[in-house]
Amino acid sequence: xxxxxxxxxxxxxxxxxxxxxxxxxxxxxxxxxxxxxxxxxxxxxxxxxxxxxxxxxxxxxxxxxxxxxxxxxxxxxxxxxxxxxxxxxxxxxxxxxxxxxxxxxxxxxxxxxxxxxxxxxxxxxxxxxxxxxxxxxxxxxxxxxxxxxxxxxxxxxxxxxxxxxxxxxxxxxxxxxxxxxxxxxxxxxxxxxxxxxxxxxxxxxxxxxxxxxxxxxxxxxxxxxxxxxxxxxxxxxxxxxxxxxxxxxxxxxxxxxxxxxxxxxxxxxxxxxxxxxxxxxxxxxxxxxxxxxxxxxxxxxxxxxxxxxxxxxxxxxxxxxxxxxxxxxxxxxxxxxxxxxxxxxxxxxxxxxxxxxxxxxxxxxxxxxxxxxxxxxxxxxxxxxxxxxxxxxxxxxxxxxxxxxxxxxxxxxxxxxxxxxxxxxxxxxxxxxxxxxxxxxxxxxxxxxxxxxxxxxxxxxxxxxxxxxxxxxxxxxxxxxxxxxxxxxxxxxxxxxxxxxxxxxxxxxxxxxxxxxxxxxxxxxxxxxxxxxxxxxxxxxxxxxxxxxxxxxxxxxxxxxxxxxxxxxxxxxxxxxxxxxxxxxxxxxxxxxxxxxxxxxxxxxxxxxxxxxxxxxxxxxxxxxxxxxxxxxxxxxxxxxxxxxxxxxxxxxxxxxxxxxxxxxxxxxxxxxxxxxxxxxxxxxxxxxxxxxxxxxxxxxxxx
Amino acid sequence: xxxxxxxxxxxxxxxxxxxxxxxxxxxxxxxxxxxxxxxxxxxxxxxxxxxxxxxxxxxxxxxxxxxxxxxxxxxxxxxxxxxxxxxxxxxxxxxxxxxxxxxxxxxxxxxxxxxxxxxxxxxxxxxxxxxxxxxxxxxxxxxxxxxxxx
Numbered sequence: 001x002x003x004x005x006x007x008x009x010x011x012x013x014x015x016x017x018x019x020x021x022x023x024x025x026x027x028x029x030x031x032x033x034x035x036x037x038x039x040x041x042x043x044x045x046x047x048x049x050x051x052x053x054x055x056x057x058x059x060x061x062x063x064x065x066x067x068x069x070x071x072x073x074x075x076x077x078x079x080x081x082x083x084x085x086x087x088x089x090x091x092x093x094x095x096x097x098x099x100x101x102x103x104x105x106x107x108x109x110x111x112x113x114x115x116x117x118x119x120x121x122x123x124x125x126x127x128x129x130x131x132x133x134x135x136x137x138x139x140x141x142x143x144x145x146x147x148x149x150x151x152x153x154x155x156x157x158x159x160x161x162x163x164x165x166x167x168x169x170x171x172x173x174x175x176x177x178x179x180x181x182x183x184x185x186x187x188x189x190x191x192x193x194x195x196x197x198x199x200x201x202x203x204x205x206x207x208x209x210x211x212x213x214x215x216x217x218x219x220x221x222x223x224x225x226x227x228x229x230x231x232x233x234x235x236x237x238x239x240x241x242x243x244x245x246x247x248x249x250x251x252x253x254x255x256x257x258x259x260x261x262x263x264x265x266x267x268x269x270x271x272x273x274x275x276x277x278x279x280x281x282x283x284x285x286x287x288x289x290x291x292x293x294x295x296x297x298x299x300x301x302x303x304x305x306x307x308x309x310x311x312x313x314x315x316x317x318x319x320x321x322x323x324x325x326x327x328x329x330x331x332x333x334x335x336x337x338x339x340x341x342x343x344x345x346x347x348x349x350x351x352x353x354x355x356x357x358x359x360x361x362x363x364x365x366x367x368x369x370x371x372x373x374x375x376x377x378x379x380x381x382x383x384x385x386x387x388x389x390x391x392x393x394x395x396x397x398x399x400x401x402x403x404x405x406x407x408x409x410x411x412x413x414x415x416x417x418x419x420x421x422x423x424x425x426x427x428x429x430x431x432x433x434x435x436x437x438x439x440x441x442x443x444x445x446x447x448x449x450x451x452x453x454x455x456x457x458x459x460x461x462x463x464x465x466x467x468x469x470x471x472x473x474x475x476x477x478x479x480x481x482x483x484x485x486x487x488x489x490x491x492x493x494x495x496x497x498x499x500x501x502x503x504x505x506x507x508x509x510x511x512x513x514x515x516x517x518x519x520x521x522x523x524x525x526x527x528x529x530x531x532x533x534x535x536x537x538x539x540x541x542x543x544x545x546x547x548x549x550x551x552x553x554x555x556x557x558x559x560x561x562x563x564x565x566x567x568x569x570x571x572x573x574x575x576x577x578x579x580x581x582x583x584x585x586x587x588x589x590x591x592x593x594x595x596x597x598x599x600x601x602x603x604x605x606x607x608x609x610x611x612x613x614x615x616x617x618x619x620x621x622x623x624x625x626x627x628x629x630x631x632x633x634x635x636x637x638x639x640x641x642x643x644x645x646x647x648x649x650x651x652x653x654x655x656x657x658x659x660x661x662x663x664x665x666x667x668x669x670x671x672x673x674x675x676x677x678x679x680x681x682x683x684x685x686x687x688x689x690x691x692x693x694x695x696x697x698x699x700x701x702x703x704x
Numbered sequence: 705x706x707x708x709x710x711x712x713x714x715x716x717x718x719x720x721x722x723x724x725x726x727x728x729x730x731x732x733x734x735x736x737x738x739x740x741x742x743x744x745x746x747x748x749x750x751x752x753x754x755x756x757x758x759x760x761x762x763x764x765x766x767x768x769x770x771x772x773x774x775x776x777x778x779x780x781x782x783x784x785x786x787x788x789x790x791x792x793x794x795x796x797x798x799x800x801x802x803x804x805x806x807x808x809x810x811x812x813x814x815x816x817x818x819x820x821x822x823x824x825x826x827x828x829x830x831x832x833x834x835x836x837x838x839x840x841x842x843x844x845x846x847x848x849x850x851x852x853x854x
Contacts, residue, residue, distance in 0.1 A: 010798070010799055013804075014801040015793070017801050024805065180741070180743070226804060228805030260749075594845075597799065603842075605843065635837065636846065637830050637831060
């Protein structure tokens with residue numbers, strides 16, 4: 001029998017996408033459909049005094065919070081209104097939605113809605129948020145959450161250190177940059193509301209829609225359309241509620257598609273973070289102490305801010321065995337678009353700071369960058385920065401060794417170009433939702449009359465390839481051709497709630513539930529001897545054995561990477577050209593090497609943008625770079641060849657040995673680039689995106 | 705409003721348009737050809753790339769009126785041409801299709817690239833695709849896919 005697991009495979013739905021047949025939420029249309037445009041606030045902080053819609057044409061409709069059963073977005077904190085009114089907390093917050101026969105008509109009408117405001121001072125950044133003279137955005141203070149922990153004795157660790165390196169670092173917010181703008185299409189059929197969403201969790205969509213509209217779950221069916229990328233940015237409130245509300249009230253089909261400027265200015269972001277890292281090392285390069293503090297800017301609403309705070313903190317030290325660790329982190333509200341989940345979930349920011357410090361220590365101690373990391377790497381049986389046990393498969397050392405053996409790293413010694421630099425960094429990322437969060441899945445196996453199988457999974461394949469990976473696993477488990485496997489995913493009527501497509505959990509959690517379902521199916525099949533038997537299987541994500549009393553961290557397992565870059569700085573302009581990248585990943589057993597390479601290369605591309613071009617800063621609450629001609633994501637010219645090396649490993653708690661892999665790819669490359677830039681120019685840079693002016697300045701002073 | 709004539713994927717259409725209407729709007733809203741995507745509406749991302757008389761253009765900023773009398777090729781037409789359909793299969797086989805939203809535009813850019821230069825170097829492939837943004841793949845798989853067709 002052919003084995004599919006371990007084999008390279010393009011997407012099962014690939015041709016539907018490549019031919020344009022695949023329908024994304026914005027591609028749906030129906031007779032008599034309404035198109036929606038949001039009326040958004042033109043201020044960052046204040047309240048709405050009045051809304052005047054008298055100038056609108058008669059054939060255009062307007063809806064506000066008064067039209068909702070409850071003007072609240074169901075979420076972890078439930079602090080976000082569907083429509084803002086009493087309080088505007090960021091520029092571009094939805095105030096009303098306009099519905100018309102065409103988008104053009106709705107756009108024109110939205111401009112005719114006159115909103116008057118009462119202004120409040122803008123809480124621009126964390127410094128403002130901490131200032132007692134500034135307004136409080138939620139509750140009693142602008143602090144969303146904080147954390148302090150000390151493992152070992154940090155002062156003693158520093159006292160015993162031969163070298164101490166410390167500095168301040170800053171990373172800006174980043175936009176997810178998914179190519180498909182947020183969209184949703186809804187209609188009413190047989191007295192039920194039907195929605196096609198561009199989302200990472202159709203079951204959470206249903207909860208959100210039901211609460212805002214006052215419906216029961218039975219009244220609503222949510223299906224994921226083809227989703228054009230999410231990266232965390234579609235794991236929450238995007239725009240699902242608006243067409244559902246309009247469609248339910250008018251009984252007409254309704255569609256919303258955000259435009260790119262709305263997506264950039266108003267939707268979720270990666271957290272901007274200011275950090276201070278101090279590390280102590282022995283003469284041989286052993287990491288003896290880590291003292292890290294940070295403030296995260298979470299923007300207007302909580303979103304997943306508290307969860308990102310937790311994972312940032314958990315990953316701040318990097319994947320190293322450090323005996324003495326102190327962590328002090330705080331997250332604050334400000335008047336900006338909400339910061340939320342984004343691929344890597346806080347880890348890339350911390351890795352930029354910590355790995356830059358480690359690289360500088362290595363240079364000062366005259367050590368080998370990979371050997372020094374090998375000497376400090378976590379391994380099975382060691383404890384993490386919070387004291388959490390590493391009981392699972394821990395393959396950082398294997399990943400570092402793969403980079404050490406790569407062509408990129410081997411040619412390093414022969415380089416004679418003074419403007420060429422080589423950098424490497426390690427990284428890790430947890431898998432699963434973490435401590436005390438329900439993290440389970442139910443998968444169904446249903447034999448079909450044509451001899452094939454329907455595999456029901458409630459997760460959304462947002463483009464990362466979970467459907468193709470699970471189909472390969474199902475084919476092997478059911479001992480059939482992959483053509484006989486039909487994935488039925490992300491439909492609240494036909495699949496069971498499996499939680500979000502997030503936390504690098506899909507293939508792990510659904511894979512374990514799939515294995516249980518196949519076992520159930522085989523048992524039932526044996527007992528029945530003939531006929532079609534349905535079967536279901538459940539699984540829960542393992543939790544860490546360490547409980548700090550916190551929700552969401554620590555985790556029971558992590559995935560590991562080592563990433564190296566070769567680059568050249570231009571001595572005339574200070575700009576950076578990436579020449580080559582070698583990326584090694586340990587994520588347990590690899591189901592689809594082509595799929596894994598794609599995740600790694602894509603995540604690296606995203607973090608190249610984070611490092612070199614994407615500046616999503618807000619000035620006085622206003623986004624500075626408002627479109628794709630100024631918010632610069634990498635093109636095919638900016639990303640070099642990326643060789644993806646995979647450690648052959650096996651995680652016993654995972655289905656067929658799997659761990660998660662989608663997010664860890666983003667963690668390390670920015671720090672590796674920063675180190676290579678330091679070697680090539682002498683610039684010790686602490687702020688992203690890296691500034692060509694600073695690089696040029698360093699080059700000039702080096703050459704004097 | 706005025707009438708224009710477009711030959712889209714080999715089929716002649718007479719279409720009533722607004723003089724300010726974009727070609728993308730005509731394709732998606734009037735002809736129902738939703739394979740062509742809108743990623744930014746400002747000509748920056750390339751998701752709406754199509755061929756007008758064999759040249760790639762960003763249809764989101766291309767006035768429909770300017771295409772009067774032209775031959776238009778969209779991703780839906782690529783599939784009907786066995787020589788070009790190879791590009792679509794190569795994209796799938798090399799993992800160049802992930803979320804798929806940039807795929808139609810990227811495939812149209814590849815059609816134009818290989819038409820102008822059937823044997824591009826890696827550098828030329830990257831330059832040829834540099835008007836099209838992709839957030840999923842890091843572009844490596846696309847370069848691999850195009851190389852497989854040379």
